Amino acid sequence: MKTNRKPVTPYQAIAIVVNTIISGRLLILPRELCTEVGNGSWLMIVVSALVALVIISLYTAVGRRFSDSSLPQYTVKTLGVFGGSMLALLFGASWLIMASLSARIFSAVIITAILPRVPLEVGILVMLLLGAHLATKNIATIARVHELLLPLVVGAIFLLVVPSLSRVSLWRLLPLIEPGSLKKLGTGILVGSSSFLGLEIVSLFMPCYGRPELAGRSHKLGILIVAAVALLTVEGCIGVLGTGTLARTQWPTLTLVRMISFHGIFERLEAPFLAMYVIVVFTTIGSMLFGVVAILAQLFKIKSQAIWPYLLVIPAYYLAVGPPNVIAVEKAGQIFAYFRLGLVVFTPLIVLLVAIIRGKEDRPDEKQAEGS
Amino acid sequence: MKNKLKALKILVFILIVVTLSFRGWSSSRDIEKRSFVLTQGVDTAPDNTFSVTYSLANPQALGNEEGGGSKGKESAIIYKTRCRNLWQGHHFIQARTEHPLFLGHVQTLVLGEELARQGIGRVVDVFMRAAETRLKTWLVVAEGEAGKILEVAPKPEKLAPLYIGRALEMEDYLNVIPLLRVAEFGIRLRNPGEHPVAPMVKAGDDELALTGLALFKDDKMVGKLNHEEMHYFFLTVAGKGHMFKRVETSAGDTFSYEISNVKRRVRLHRTGDQVSFSVLLAVEGNIVEAVTERSLRDMEFLASVEQVITEALAKDCRALLTKIQTEFQVDSFGFGAMVRGRYPKLWAQLDWDQDFPTVPIKITLDATIRRLGMVSE
Numbered sequence: 001m002k003t004n005r006k007p008v009t010p011y012q013a014i015a016i017v018v019n020t021i022i023s024g025r026l027l028i029l030p031r032e033l034c035t036e037v038g039n040g041s042w043l044m045i046v047v048s049a050l051v052a053l054v055i056i057s058l059y060t061a062v063g064r065r066f067s068d069s070s071l072p073q074y075t076v077k078t079l080g081v082f083g084g085s086m087l088a089l090l091f092g093a094s095w096l097i098m099a100s101l102s103a104r105i106f107s108a109v110i111i112t113a114i115l116p117r118v119p120l121e122v123g124i125l126v127m128l129l130l131g132a133h134l135a136t137k138n139i140a141t142i143a144r145v146h147e148l149l150l151p152l153v154v155g156a157i158f159l160l161v162v163p164s165l166s167r168v169s170l171w172r173l174l175p176l177i178e179p180g181s182l183k184k185l186g187t188g189i190l191v192g193s194s195s196f197l198g199l200e201i202v203s204l205f206m207p208c209y210g211r212p213e214l215a216g217r218s219h220k221l222g223i224l225i226v227a228a229v230a231l232l233t234v235e236g237c238i239g240v241l242g243t244g245t246l247a248r249t250q251w252p253t254l255t256l257v258r259m260i261s262f263h264g265i266f267e268r269l270e271a272p273f274l275a276m277y278v279i280v281v282f283t284t285i286g287s288m289l290f291g292v293v294a295i296l297a298q299l300f301k302i303k304s305q306a307i308w309p310y311l312l313v314i315p316a317y318y319l320a321v322g323p324p325n326v327i328a329v330e331k332a333g334q335i336f337a338y339f340r341l342g343l344v345v346f347t348p349l350i351v352l353l354v355a356i357i358r359g360k361e362d363r364p365d366e367k368q369a370e371g372s
Numbered sequence: 373m374k375n376k377l378k379a380l381k382i383l384v385f386i387l388i389v390v391t392l393s394f395r396g397w398s399s400s401r402d403i404e405k406r407s408f409v410l411t412q413g414v415d416t417a418p419d420n421t422f423s424v425t426y427s428l429a430n431p432q433a434l435g436n437e438e439g440g441g442s443k444g445k446e447s448a449i450i451y452k453t454r455c456r457n458l459w460q461g462h463h464f465i466q467a468r469t470e471h472p473l474f475l476g477h478v479q480t481l482v483l484g485e486e487l488a489r490q491g492i493g494r495v496v497d498v499f500m501r502a503a504e505t506r507l508k509t510w511l512v513v514a515e516g517e518a519g520k521i522l523e524v525a526p527k528p529e530k531l532a533p534l535y536i537g538r539a540l541e542m543e544d545y546l547n548v549i550p551l552l553r554v555a556e557f558g559i560r561l562r563n564p565g566e567h568p569v570a571p572m573v574k575a576g577d578d579e580l581a582l583t584g585l586a587l588f589k590d591d592k593m594v595g596k597l598n599h600e601e602m603h604y605f606f607l608t609v610a611g612k613g614h615m616f617k618r619v620e621t622s623a624g625d626t627f628s629y630e631i632s633n634v635k636r637r638v639r640l641h642r643t644g645d646q647v648s649f650s651v652l653l654a655v656e657g658n659i660v661e662a663v664t665e666r667s668l669r670d671m672e673f674l675a676s677v678e679q680v681i682t683e684a685l686a687k688d689c690r691a692l693l694t695k696i697q698t699e700f701q702v703d704s705f706g707f708g709a710m711v712r713g714r715y716p717k718l719w720a721q722l723d724w725d726q727d728f729p730t731v732p733i734k735i736t737l738d739a740t741i742r743r744l745g746m747v748s749e
Binding site: 242 | 377381506508561563564565566710713714
């Protein structure tokens with residue numbers, strides 16, 4: 001039977017970008033931005049989206065240059081076995097930590113909002129196991145899962161956030177930029193840009209793109225969808241809650257949903273919202289753990305990935321339960337996000353620079369020669 | 373070997389799912405094994421304590437005899453306790469009930485007037501902090517004690533604690549008041565340039581009545597408007613407050629004018645560091661009662677009646693504005709939020725609480741008669 005070695009379609013590429021980036025972070029992003037720059041949060045989202053577009057373009061460029069290699073392979077090709085492997089392992093570690101933090105944040109939301117008697121550990125384990133299960137699958141399956149869940153994730157977020165916009169007060173949205181808030185522009189952009197992290201996952205999927213020439217378009221569209229969701233959520237939160245209330249709301253996106261109802265059908269929407277959010281977090285954790293599995297498999301030449309990815313749940317679980325409380329989780333997450341942002345920004349730059357200097361790239365003729 | 377591995381994988385997966393699910397079910401609770409709190413009342417009590425009253429649904433009393441209802445039982449059970457903080461009160465009442473108390477269906481939060489005057493920030497914080505509570509709960513201030521409000525069983529309502537919420541929803545439906553839920557109160561409490569308001573209710577022997585509006589400066593009640601003033605307030609601030617206005621012309625003709633629509637426009641002006649506002653209200657309505665010998669088909673007469681209505685409404689709106697500006701000195705209108713939004717640098721220099729009483733605010737009103745009802749003159 002002939003198998004398609006390049007199974008990922010342009011639509012699936014969009015879905016991978018969107019589903020990986022949108023995570024539990026969206027539940028706290030409005031507060032994080034508002035605390036830094038107040039009403040100017042919308043500007044941070046716009047600027048951060050532009051930054052994310054630049055970063056993903058770098059990954060697209062590297063991916064095109066190394067059309068048959070994924071991140072661990074092209075870092076080794078350009079930076080040598082030791083340097084390249086270490087860098088790839090850093091990515092793997094950062095994805096593992098991100099999966100842990102996503103599971104922890106989401107479990108904290110679940111047990112606070114709707115299941116107060118469920119142990120935190122159970123929530124974390126369930127999410128990590130689900131993610132690990134997805135990570136045992138091949139690229140084609142993962143891409144199909146993302147494709148299937150994209151309308152559900154984006155559609156449900158829009159469906160639940162848009163009705164709250166009827167409660168938006170124009171005066172709470174103004175001034176568009178508060179005087180003095182631009183002093184914190186740098187921090188605001190850092191917070192905003194870190195909310196787009198996860199985009200680097202395309203470095204693992206690009207070698208499997210059926211139409212790599214459309215990769216740039218798919219990636220950009222994915223970022224724009226994420227930016228639209230983030231912008232809508234942040235402005236919705238500011239317009240409804242106001243900056244004063246928003247700054248002291250733990251999970252503002254959830255609070256926004258708690259304030260609306262589809263009269264006569266659903267009185268309280270937080271339960272369906274969080275049920276839908278399981279999918280959001282599942283796709284993020286699944287992508288992240290898949291990234292760890294792919295890096296380890298490629299660096300250590302492991303062929304089967306049927307069972308051992310489940311073992312990743314063990315370190316991820318301990319990382320997730322480590323912080324003593326929700327404040328420590330957020331602080332750790334913020335510091336980690338800045339480190340990760342540096343890693344994600346500088347890696348493609350270094351790889352591209354070294355590849356150009358050393359003339360490294362995947363040439364079709366090389367591959368044909370290898371094949372023959 | 374491969375099949376065995378697959379079977380083992382499935383078995384382990386099922387075992388994990390079942391084990392975790394057992395813990396996951398621990399939050400589940402059958403609906404009949406919950407005690408639904410429908411109304412919460414909070415009052416001040418001596419020695420810096422609270423008096424907390426819960427009105428719990430008694431589902432057994434709701435059905436008829438054929439339907440399994442228990443004749444003679446009250447539809448709501450009242451529990452009262454004294455406590456140092458609200459959660460302590462919750463646990464005191466919990467200790468007296470058979471099932472876990474559930475706050476997810478609280479319809480109304482009633483606060484005593486004395487407590488409101490002392491400050492209700494603590495109460496609102498507890499309510500907003502809890503995940504189980506409804507953010508769409510109505511927040512009302514009781515004239516007198518909140519506990520008395522919960523004890524009243526209005527005749528039209530089978531389940532008494534639902535009465536206030538439904539009555540207020542009806543007022544919203546009739547465009548008398550906007551939705552004044554606990555979430556909106558909490559939000560206004562924290563946002564610069566905004567001050568919350570809450571409806572006031574009064575308990576009779578077997579009835580409850582909406583009597584006016586409580587005005588807050590931060591979390592403390594600083595004044596109250598009577599029922600009529602409340603109409604003018606919402607007319608000015610939200611384009612609501614639909615009401616009847618009885619007017620009398622100089623010739624002695626009397627008319628009842630029913631407001632059916634209000635278009636509101638607020639303009640903010642700035643001269644140097646001084647701000648001023650002009651509020652334009654375009655009111656539309658119908659004549660629902662006329663005591664006159666003249667025909668309203670006479671356009672000249674109709675215009676003169678419109679003028680009388682305009683003057684009467686404008687006078688009352690201005691009187692209300694003066695009262696709020698000079699007597700209560702609180703910007704319940706939310707003009708401050710406009711200044712903050714439009715001129716943020718100026719806002720940073722202003723002390724709005726100090727400045728608001730002297731800010732020039734001009735109200736212009738234009739009343740139009742749209743229809744005369746089913747009578748043609």
